[in-house]
Amino acid sequence: MxxxxxxxxxxxxxxxxxxxxxxxxxxxxxxxxxxxxxxxxxxxxxxxxxxxxxxxxxxxxxxxxxxxxxxxxxxxxxxxxxxxxxxxxxxxxxxxxxxxxxxxxxxxxxxxxxxxxxxxxxxxxxxxxxxxxxxxxxxxxxxxxxxxxxxxxxxxxxxxxxxxxxxxxxxxxxxxxxxxxxxxxxxxxxxxxxxxxxxxxxxxxxxxxxxxxxxxxxxxxxxxxxxxxxxxxxxxxxxxxxxxxxxxxxxxxxxxxxxxxxxGKIPRNCFINCLRNAAQQFIEKRHGKTLIIAGYPWFGSWGRDTFIALPGIALARVMRSLELYREVLDTQVERMKDGLFPNMGSLSNPAFNSVDAPLWFFWAVQQYVEVGGTDAWERYGEALKSVLEAYKNGTAFNIQMRGNGLIYASAPGKSLTWMDAVINGIPVTQRKGYAVEINALWYNAVCFALDMARLVRDRKFIKEYEDLPDLIKNSFHELFCDHQRGYLADYINDEEGKNYFVRPNMVIAVSLPNSMLSKDQMQKVLDVADKELVTPRGLRTLSPGHPLYKGSYHGNQEERDNAYHNGTVWPWLLGPFCEGWLKVYGKQGVQKVRKLIYGLEEVMSEHGVSTISEIYDGDPPHSPNGAISQAWSIGEVLRIIDLLENKYSNI
The missing domain is CATH 2.70.98 (Beta-galactosidase; Chain A, domain 5)
Known part of the structure; x- marks a missing residue:
């Protein structure tokens, strides 16, 4: 059958x-x-x-x-x-x-x-x-x-x-x-x-x-x-x-x-093969460029989505192609401007309004190194350094490192993080200033670049950046950590001060290879996320206990945009959550992660057949919505399955 x-x-x-x-x-x-x-x-x-x-x-x-x-x-x-x-x-x-x-x-x-x-x-x-x-x-x-x-x-x-x-x-x-x-x-x-x-x-x-x-x-x-x-x-x-x-x-x-x-097609005869088949659909080779399409049917290639989806699509053992991985990264590097990557738009008219895409680029190169990409610094070192330089000295959209070592980003009418819905020129999710995942990614980027520079003895670079990680870490703890609440601020800016809405962005600070949090802090963040955000389809973008929470994604453009990052569930967030959970709980956390990831097999005959949708409703039964097939939904699930089957296969 x-x-x-x-x-x-x-x-x-x-x-x-x-x-x-x-x-x-x-x-x-x-x-x-x-x-x-x-x-x-x-x-x-x-x-x-x-x-x-x-x-x-x-x-x-x-x-x-x-x-x-x-x-x-x-x-x-x-x-x-x-x-x-x-x-x-x-x-x-x-x-x-x-x-x-x-x-x-x-x-x-x-x-x-x-x-x-x-x-x-x-x-x-x-x-x-x-x-x-x-x-x-x-x-x-x-x-x-x-x-x-x-x-x-x-x-x-x-x-x-x-x-x-x-x-x-x-x-x-x-x-x-x-x-x-x-x-x-x-x-x-x-x-x-x-x-x-x-x-x-x-x-x-x-x-x-x-x-x-x-x-x-x-x-x-x-x-x-x-x-x-x-x-x-x-x-x-x-x-x-x-x-x-x-x-x-x-x-x-x-x-x-x-x-x-x-x-020549992969048969969709099991969960893994459905994911493999779906992953291949996002790869676009045209006019000498290799892109990852963010989602079908209406998305184009987005820088942020590319870097997050790529490790699962091209490095998971059931998909592995270092050649494809390099082609995609090379295409993105060719399109860089002022330390930024195209976030959306056509090849001829791209928009660069993403503060996180360049920092996810570091993470993507890290994943390449992990599977044996020995030419990473030689191939991408200059691009990595250009991002650090741009962020340190300031670039478009008022993206700049302040004296405390943290990245501050604010541009009128622009949403620069992944929570990017805008209605009538006003961001729905106001996250200008210091955003928690941006500064977690920034710390990870600086630490990774220093590790690579030390391997090749790039003394000039080391001297310029070696004191920065401690400054970032100390400032991050001072601004984002709240021991009474037990979780991290979502963002901080000059006008509003600290925002403590329970959102999933803090989970990224746990999952990254270089984290500024202690194991106890990681556990507290994950426990809050598990209690308020985790669903069988992914993580909610806002706690159901918040007045702004929207449990259903429906209606016209404005109604949907208001729900997009205010409760709507995103499957890709299972990637950082599950990786963080395994980091904190190790073997004891495997059963929960397996249940979450393999539970998505249920959606193979829903919405986009044999793939995973962009989003799901925050409220049960978590109905599928948005694009019928999303690259980072597939990529992150493949990446976590790869982690499970190759590090915890005997559990």
Whole structure:
């Protein structure tokens, strides 16, 4: 039996099946995503979604969906499905699904009339090509297969509507057609492996609705263009492959290409392999750069997320590739500016508004050293030193080391830490000033750099920085530690003084390789976090006992932003919590960590199938939310599993 499988009752129950989505990438910027029954519920859904260089490399939905119709005994059975106004679904192809599997590639088996049809789909690695394979498993007599493509040709963040500017013309190519709705786009080449007839009947399907966008407070209705449909004769045993690509294909090789691509995939037949498979989806190699995409379907590459996710994605033993690790770090170093890394934005127009990304860079290099990266200082030493220099002397966003050795950061209208939601130019989580995790990371960075400098006898660097760790540590204890409360201040600034909201940021101060806390202090911090923040899905961003706590992440953009870091659960925080727990409790802490990490196996058939979501509600049952697959959620779980299985495997 397959590891991830859905039964007939679950499939036909749209309340259940529309909440489960699939994301596949080509590892070069393109992705394919929809629900398990093939009904698009987001504007981000599409079968072929590609970056378009003419428009700054942003992603565009080219092929939105396919309607596949079985024509048998003068009867037609359309296996497609989409939503229209008033909870009206047409066609209702989900009712024909007999089996649904996800083990290697998404696969649906339809039973209609006297026909049993298997529909499999994938993206080809490093090519902008979507392939669908149709196998006629049973057919009592010859039949026809009709395949109707629906095109969008629009940015993933926008919607399209019927218009006169769309180019309805097509050109015939080998076993298919090519279409380009607007200038600047590539042609979409749609071809079949079998001899086919294309019936050119261009039309707009009006008022297709995306209920997930409606829930999120966005526009949710669009019109999709169809140029017509393919019709092919088929019989039992036939295998037909449909290709949608930005380049014209040799159709004689489509079947072989499909099989070869399937054979190169990690089967999702257990928890670890699901994580491995999910991790690979975040790697993007394009234009000579190697990036980690923060999350799908709407995130790009973020510096902070990259450094936190990378060790699990590229260094865990089930994933290990030092070459990949170096490629990602090298790409980030190339993009540095004034000691800062791009936090978000496109390659051509990045934003550098992250005080922690450069400090997580040190941590990422530390992880590289731990697995034998002997060239770390030679390769990254200058970049590391440039960060320290920038922070010591001051850089953008008023990021600067003050006389007490601690980092102070404050910029009007900017959220510089990972708790970065902003509404109408005002940060939701006001954490300007001295932030606890920033200064914990700063101390770790200085200590690590000194350790590396001592190995290569960099006397000038050692002389400049050797007294700084003690200054940082003493100032940190004076400002952040509160023996009565038993935990650390979250942040301190000149206007508000000390803020003692119970948040997870203090846990990072425990988990880092170089910590300023005693074992007793670590234990107290972890115990508070365990009592107030830990859930089966990750750590809450604020204690439920606080008046600002939001236990549910829902509503429009403003409502969701208010909850984003005020109670919402983040799985990636299990990384520092579990590492800190093992540091303090050792063998006695293994059982708890195992329960937390392996408990996430429950989510493999939820939200993003075979992956871990960006966030979960703070209140039980901790429903999944946000992006359906998040890099640091996967990366940190892989990293802790690696720690457990290789240091505590006998417990």
């Amino acid at each position: 397959s590891y991830i499988k859905f039964d007939k009752a679950q499939i036909v129950n749209l309340e259940y099946s529309l909440k489960r989505e699939v994301i596949r990438t080509n590892r070069a910027g393109s992705y394919s995503s929809t629900t398990i029954v093939g009904c698009n519920t987001r504007k981000y859904h599409g079968l072929l979604v590609c970056p378009v260089d003419a428009f700054g490399g942003d992603r565009y939905v080219l092929l939105s969906s396919l309607d596949v119709t079985v024509v048998n005994n003068d009867r037609s059975f359309n296996t497609g499905i989409r939503k229209f106004k008033g909870d009206y679904y047409s066609p209702k192809g989900h009712k024909y699904i007999d089996e649904l599997e996800m083990e290697t590639i998404p696969s649906r088996i339809y039973r209609v009339g006297g026909v049993k049809l298997k529909h499999e789909r994938l993206l080809v690695h490093y090519e902008e090509q979507y392939l669908a394979r149709f196998t006629i498993l049973e057919a009592s007599e010859p039949m026809k297969l009709q395949i109707r493509p629906f095109l969008a040709f629009r940015n993933i963040h926008e919607l399209t509507h019927a218009n006169l500017a769309a180019n309805k013309k097509i050109d015939f190519i080998e076993n298919g057609i090519k279409a380009k709705l607007y200038e600047g786009f590539p042609f979409l080449n749609m071809q079949l492996s079998a001899k086919t007839e294309f019936i050119h009947v261009p039309d707009w399907y009006l008022g297709v609705e995306y209920p997930e966008e409606q829930k999120r407070g966005y526009e949710y209705s669009e019109d999709l263009f169809t140029p017509g449909f393919f019709e092919v004769d088929a019989k039992e045993g036939d295998v037909i492959v449909f290709s949608a690509s930005t380049k014209e294909e040799k159709t004689s090789g489509l079947k072989t290409k499909f099989t070869k691509t399937v054979n």
